[in-house]
Structure formats: structure tokens, C-alpha cells
Amino acid sequence: MKAVLSKCLRAFKADGQLRFGVIGVIVLLLVIILAPILAPHDPYSYEFVRLLPPGSEDHFLGTNHMGQDVYSMLIFGVGTSLKVALISALISGALGVLIGGLGGFLGGWVDQVVSEIINIFLMIPTFFLILLIISLFGNSIANVMIVIGITTWPGNAKLMRAQALSLRERTFVRSAVALGETKTQILFKYILPNGIFPVVANTTRSMAGAILTEASLSFLGLGDPNIISWGQMIYQGKSYITSAWWISAFSGIAVILTVIVFYMLGDGLNHVLNPKYNYGRSK
Amino acid sequence: MAYIEIKDATKWYPHKSGKLRDIFRKDKSFVKAVDGVNLSMDRGEILGVIGESGCGKSTLGRMLTRLEDPTKGDVLVDGVSTAELIKKDPLKFRRTVQIVFQNPFDTFTPRDTIQKILLRPLKHHKIGSSKEERLEIIKKALEAGGLVPAEDIMQRYPHELSGGQLQRISIIRAMFLNPSFIIADEPVSMLDVSVRADIINMLIDLARNHDASVVFISHDIALTRYISDHVAVMYLGKVVEYGTADEVINNPKHPYTKALISNCASIDPFEELATIAIEGEPPTPINPGPGCYFAPRCSMACEECLKKYPERYEVSPGHYACCDRIES
Structure with a gap:
């Protein structure tokens, strides 16, 4: 345990991208926890001072057309974005790893079926499917998360399948067979641990994608109307873009920053999780 | 009766041209990687298998460990078919038959330490009752294998x-x-030449002191001669010559063996060697024959050779060769 911790620390010190990503995520988490303290106003309270420009006393990022404080809305929007990102990426990652791993590892007809399913999902215009499902089953935030999860898994599955395909030919898998390990043991102890890291990195990046998708859905008016989200803010600000740019602009910047944080985290993880990573030492 | 008996072991891979007509074709073509190998071994015996690359040595090895199922034929261990053994008790079969692979850098999962890697088979086969006991077994084995300090090695990663x-x-495991x-x-x-001796000696020790039968697959003739009791020469999936190591190397009968050995470098630079050149590449193993597989490249081939595969002759007691044109 101690060894693992010290390794994490060394990796954290050595890789700039990982540092940026981890610090960024910690800041985001702190913002969620401290939201009631950080936000000067209740984002759900409507005041009479509408479309107040930024820099005003008491509302330093201004207010929107309903008189809600933009800064407080941004703070409370972090939670929504992170929740969507995490849960949908987890769904997509788990589905992708299991389905792709099984297909690639077992081969034969299983692989063929899996590949065809992946191809079918890749052919479907994802965003259109999301729109369809949301309009059919309603636009609650849970639906949004699940739908993003089950439409983005094919990318992960393809990555994992390719990994499993090449890993099962490696000598250490053959020697595990020769030592009498069962297929399940090999899948979970050799194929997944050795092949999962590109998927982990990809999943972190698809978190960024999930935030954007949620924002796009909200922008189209298909987000959850009961929840404050950045996409929703951009959508609402759209109509006032010429007179009150700050509503859309600040939430847009927030989306971009969060996406960058997750990208950096994904990239950094991809470097560090390689066992041959040499912690910044030159070769 | 011999301890290990390889009976007509055959591995054919269906050959696909990648075209649609593959599906409709009835006369499927096959890559005959291993084509009817018959061999037997006693306990404590080392059998060397030599041949050029692509002749089916490794496929034979994988078939013996049941990493691949033979298309035809069987391997008997102590009179029992391995197909039955593995069906009845796979773990026991794995304990009986083990394999050491060519590439040591890829034999272990790169994400685990040596300790974890070595603990796994012990746990899986229920050797040792507690983790402490297993660690002790590992430590002892590593030290016995000259890997000191054992504690340090156990904490390392394969790379x-x-x-x-x-x-x-790998051998210790x-x-x-x-x-x-x-x-x-x-x-x-x-491996480097300097560390080869250690590995070879470990294998010899296994055969002599643990009474294990060892199949030593190699393309290094001098090394095979040093380590093995018997040698089998393979060409295109078939054993063309078999006998005691000294007999086959000193007195080769099959023209392919002769060519192989004549091209083997001698330690004496002044020794005059009449090398027999083999022309051309080995023919494809896709539906070879009829006739002797080696005939197209053989210096002694005649018309007869191209018609049917030669029979197996006992040249001298225990020394067999598959060639019709052996001069006695």
C-alpha cells in the first residue's frame, strides 16, 4: 500500500499533464462540496435585477433574464457536469471493456457477433439516437446519462477488442493457459489489466465528450429543466447573446475548462499507467 | 512401454485465400504444420527436435502441451491420452506437462512483480498452505536457481x-x-551465449534428477547434440530422421539431415567441410506432396521420389530415416 502511494506521488510529480488534470479535478470536487459557501446567491432564486452586466455590485458575473445570479449558477452547474461525465463514462467504459474484451479474447463466432454489434452502433448517428431516446423517454438527467453511456461504448469496445486480440497471442497468456488458469481468470487477470489502460485514457476523454453532449442537449432544449447545467445556461443565453453576452460566455468558458481538465487527466493517466514509464528520468 | 508416446500427431490449419469462393469450395486446402509425427520417450530422457524455421517444431510443442488440439492423432502420457487427462482433471494435466517458451521477455505479465507472478500458480495448484509458506518456497527456489538476492528479485517487474x-x-515456475x-x-x-549454459544445465538437471522427460526444440544442432539423448529432425511437418544424438549427428542418413549438419559451423576453423547446399526455399506446407516433401530440393532425388512419400527405414537399431535412397 505504501509502495503504491509513493509511486502515485512520484508519477504525480513527474507528469505535468497528470498534475494539471488531478489538481483540476480536485478543484472541481472542492467547488461541488463548497458550493453553498462559494455561491453568494441561491441559483434558484429569481430577483428583480434582470440582465445585470458583469461587474455589478453583488452580482459580479451579472444576472440572466430571470434575474438569477450567473456566478452562483456556474458554481452549482459543476455538480451536474461532473455527475454526467462520471456516470456516463463509467457506463460506457464498463460496457466497452466487457463486450470488447470478451469478443477479442474468445474469438471465433463470439468475436464476429461482437464486431457486428459494434459496427451497427458505430453506424447509427449517435446524437440523433440520443435525441430520439430523450424525446421518447423524457429528459431527466438520469436518462441523459444512461443514453450517453450506451451510445459511446462502441469506441471503448473497439479499443478493448483490439487489445484483447493482440494480448491473447502473447506468451504470458499462453503460459497462463499452460499453468492451468481458467478462461475467466485469464480474462480478468491478464487481458483486462494489460489492455484496459488505453480504454481508461479514452474514457477520461469521453468524460469531456459527455459534458459536451449534455451541454448540446441542453442547448437544444432537451436537457433536464429542473437542474442547473452549463449547457442549459448557454441555451438560455442564446436569445440574449447580442444584449447580454455574459450568460452564454461564462458557462461556455466553464465547459471548455472542465473538458481540458479531463483531457489532461486522460493523457496523463495514459503516460503514467504504462509500467515502463520512467517517472521523468531520462533513459 | 515408453512414458510419452506421440501417435500420428497432426495439425492442419485450414488455408483461406480470403476470397468468397472459400465458402463454396469443397476441397478445402490445408496448411499441414505437423503431419503425422510418431515419437516415443522414456522418463528422464531428453529428446532434441531440430529443423529449420517453419517446419512445425513449435506447433508440435504446443500440441504436446495441449495449447492447441491436434487435428488427428494423440499424445499418450504413461499410456493415457492427454485428451482424456485434460478433460478429467485439467489442473493435474497442467502439473504433469509444462512448457518453457522461447521469449523470456514476454513470458510474464508486465504489470505484476515477480513475487505476484510466482505466487499465482502456487495458489492455483494449492501448493503450500499459507502465503508465508508460499513466499518461502519462492525464495528458496529463486536462491537455488542462482537468483540472489531473492527478496530483491521478487519485488521487481519483469522488464x-x-x-x-x-x-x-520461467523454468523455476x-x-x-x-x-x-x-x-x-x-x-x-x-539469450546471450554466456547465459545459455545456465539454462541448459537447469534443463539437464530437471531430466536427470527429477526424472522428467524433456523435449528440447531448437535449431542449434551443436547445442541439441550436447543436451539430448535422442534427436528427431523435422522437415515440413514430418520427422525425417530419428535416432540417438550421436548416431544422427555423426552418421546422418537422410539427405536433409546431411545438408543441415554439413552447414553447421565447426569449432576448428581449419577443418575442411564439404557443405551440401540446399537450393531454394522450403516449399509451402499447403497440400504438399505427393512424393517426398524434400525431393524438389534434394541432391539425390530421382523420379521415384516425386511419386510417393518414402517409407520409414531402420538404418541401424534405433536409427530411423524416411528416405528410399539411403546407401547402406
Whole structure:
């Protein structure tokens, strides 16, 4: 345990991208926890001072057309974005790893079926499917998360399948067979641990994608109307873009920053999780 | 009766041209990687298998360990078919038959330490009752194999060790299960010459002191001669010559063996060697024949050779060769 911790620390010190990503995520988490303290106003309270420009006393990022404080809305929007990102990426990652791993590892007809399913999902215009499902089953935030999860898994599955395909030919898998390990043991102890890291990195990046998708859905008016989200803010600000740019602009910047944080985290993880990573030492 | 009996072991891979007509074609073509190999071994015997690359040595090795199922034929261990053994008790079969692979750098999962890697088979086969006991077994085995300090090695990752160390660990891991039949698939071909001797001596020790049968697959003739009791020469999936190591090397009968040995470098630079050149590449193993597979490249081939595959002759007691034109 101690060894693992010290390794994490060394990796954290050595890789700039990982540092940026981890610090960024910690800041985001702190913002969620401290939201009631950080936000000067209740984002759900409507005041009479509408479309107040930024820099005003008491509302330093201004207010929107309903008189809600933009800064407080941004703070409370972090939670929504992170929740969507995490849960949908987890769904997509788990589905992708299991389905792709099984297909690639077992081969034969299983692989063929899996590949065809992946191809079918890749052919479907994802965003259109999301729109369809949301309009059919309603636009609650849970639906949004699940739908993003089950439409983005094919990318992960393809990555994992390719990994499993090449890993099962490696000598250490053959020697595990020769030592009498069962297929399940090999899948979970050799194929997944050795092949999962590109998927982990990809999943972190698809978190960024999930935030954007949620924002796009909200922008189209298909987000959850009961929840404050950045996409929703951009959508609402759209109509006032010429007179009150700050509503859309600040939430847009927030989306971009969060996406960058997750990208950096994904990239950094991809470097560090390689066992041959040499912690910044030159070769 | 011999301890290990390989009976007509055959592995054919369906050959696909990648075209649609494959589906409709009835006369499927096959890559005959191993084509009817018959061999037998006693306990404590080392059998060397030599031949050029692509002749089916490794496929034979994988078939013996049941990493691949033979298309036809069977392998008997102590009179029992391995197909039955593995169906009845797969773990027991794995304890009986073990394999050492060619590439030591890829034999261990790169994400685990040596300790974790070595603990796994012990736990899986229920050797040792507690973790402490198993660690003690590992430590002792590593020290006995000359890997000191053992505690330090156990904490390392495979990529931090050298090829020779890894191959020794690979053999140690196979020995944990106390196997009586070991396949060594070119165990030293990726190692420096300086560490080869250690690996070879470990294998010899296995055969002599643990009474295990060892199949030593190699393309190094001098090494094979040193280590093995018997030698089998393979060409295109078939054993063309078999006999005691000295007999086959000193007195080769099959023209292919003769050519192989005549091209083997001697330690004496002034020794005059009449090398027999073989022309051309080995023919494709896709539906070879009829006739002797070696005939198209053979210096002694005649018309007869191209018509039917030669029979197996006993040249001298225990020395067999598959050639019709052996001068006695």
C-alpha cells in the first residue's frame, strides 16, 4: 500500500499533464462540496435585477433574464457536469471493456457477433439516437446519462477488442493457459489489466465528450429543466447573446475548462499507467 | 512401454485465400504444420527436435502441451491420452506437462512483480498452505536457481530483469508444479551465449534428477547434440530422421539431415567441410506432396521420389530415416 502511494506521488510529480488534470479535478470536487459557501446567491432564486452586466455590485458575473445570479449558477452547474461525465463514462467504459474484451479474447463466432454489434452502433448517428431516446423517454438527467453511456461504448469496445486480440497471442497468456488458469481468470487477470489502460485514457476523454453532449442537449432544449447545467445556461443565453453576452460566455468558458481538465487527466493517466514509464528520468 | 508416446500427431490449419469462393469450395486446402509425427520417450530422457524455421517444431510443442488440439492423432502420457487427462482433471494435466517458451521477455505479465507472478500458480495448484509458506518456497527456489538476492528479485517487474534471469524464473515456475514432461521451445535462442549454459544445465538437471522427460526444440544442432539423448529432425511437418544424438549427428542418413549438419559451423576453423547446399526455399506446407516433401530440393532425388512419400527405414537399431535412397 505504501509502495503504491509513493509511486502515485512520484508519477504525480513527474507528469505535468497528470498534475494539471488531478489538481483540476480536485478543484472541481472542492467547488461541488463548497458550493453553498462559494455561491453568494441561491441559483434558484429569481430577483428583480434582470440582465445585470458583469461587474455589478453583488452580482459580479451579472444576472440572466430571470434575474438569477450567473456566478452562483456556474458554481452549482459543476455538480451536474461532473455527475454526467462520471456516470456516463463509467457506463460506457464498463460496457466497452466487457463486450470488447470478451469478443477479442474468445474469438471465433463470439468475436464476429461482437464486431457486428459494434459496427451497427458505430453506424447509427449517435446524437440523433440520443435525441430520439430523450424525446421518447423524457429528459431527466438520469436518462441523459444512461443514453450517453450506451451510445459511446462502441469506441471503448473497439479499443478493448483490439487489445484483447493482440494480448491473447502473447506468451504470458499462453503460459497462463499452460499453468492451468481458467478462461475467466485469464480474462480478468491478464487481458483486462494489460489492455484496459488505453480504454481508461479514452474514457477520461469521453468524460469531456459527455459534458459536451449534455451541454448540446441542453442547448437544444432537451436537457433536464429542473437542474442547473452549463449547457442549459448557454441555451438560455442564446436569445440574449447580442444584449447580454455574459450568460452564454461564462458557462461556455466553464465547459471548455472542465473538458481540458479531463483531457489532461486522460493523457496523463495514459503516460503514467504504462509500467515502463520512467517517472521523468531520462533513459 | 515408453512414458510419452506421440501417435500420428497432426495439425492442419485450414488455408483461406480470403476470397468468397472459400465458402463454396469443397476441397478445402490445408496448411499441414505437423503431419503425422510418431515419437516415443522414456522418463528422464531428453529428446532434441531440430529443423529449420517453419517446419512445425513449435506447433508440435504446443500440441504436446495441449495449447492447441491436434487435428488427428494423440499424445499418450504413461499410456493415457492427454485428451482424456485434460478433460478429467485439467489442473493435474497442467502439473504433469509444462512448457518453457522461447521469449523470456514476454513470458510474464508486465504489470505484476515477480513475487505476484510466482505466487499465482502456487495458489492455483494449492501448493503450500499459507502465503508465508508460499513466499518461502519462492525464495528458496529463486536462491537455488542462482537468483540472489531473492527478496530483491521478487519485488521487481519483469522488464527490470535480464533475459537469462527471466528464463531461469520461467523454468523455476514450471518446476513448482513438479512436472514429469517438459517442453522447452527454443529456450535459449533469444539469450546471450554466456547465459545459455545456465539454462541448459537447469534443463539437464530437471531430466536427470527429477526424472522428467524433456523435449528440447531448437535449431542449434551443436547445442541439441550436447543436451539430448535422442534427436528427431523435422522437415515440413514430418520427422525425417530419428535416432540417438550421436548416431544422427555423426552418421546422418537422410539427405536433409546431411545438408543441415554439413552447414553447421565447426569449432576448428581449419577443418575442411564439404557443405551440401540446399537450393531454394522450403516449399509451402499447403497440400504438399505427393512424393517426398524434400525431393524438389534434394541432391539425390530421382523420379521415384516425386511419386510417393518414402517409407520409414531402420538404418541401424534405433536409427530411423524416411528416405528410399539411403546407401547402406
